[in-house]
Ligand code: 5GP
């Protein structure tokens with residue numbers, strides 16, 4: 001896609017610090033890392049977000065995540081890592097080319113985990129029921 005910043009990185013029109021590349025996948029350092037070594041792993045075929053990405057593009061990207069995560073762990077001496085996708089503006093997605101973040105974590109790096117809420121009486125059952133129904137419906141649609 002011509003005006004996509006990550007497509008421009010794939011095409012070499014914008015410089016990046018690449019750490020892995022194959023026919024279908026590119027991984028490069030995030031320009032503003034949560035921790036040093038924070039890497040973005042993207043399919044070379046453009047898709048705007050997770051739900052817009054084909055199954056085959058997802059598979060090729062997910063397949064290389066363990067290799068990249070292990071390499072990052074070794075390179076920066078991390079104690080763990082987070083892998084995540086921000087999907088949609090409400091979830092913090094800024095760049096509309098689907099990408100996985102691989103974020104190395106160090107014990108005591110100071111970041112806190114997400115907050116947790118409690119379900120109200122009967123709320124979990126109601127929500128789970130809605131999700132189950134939706135999953136069943138999508139099964140019949142696809
Ligand atoms: P999002 O918030 O969309 O999930 O994440 C986009 C990420 O892309 C951000 O963490 C941001 O720092 C990174 N980013 C944005 N523009 C560039 C760029 O031109 N080069 C690189 N290497 N990373 C970028």
Ligand code: ZN
Nearest residue numbers: 004007046097
């Ligand atoms: Zn793109």
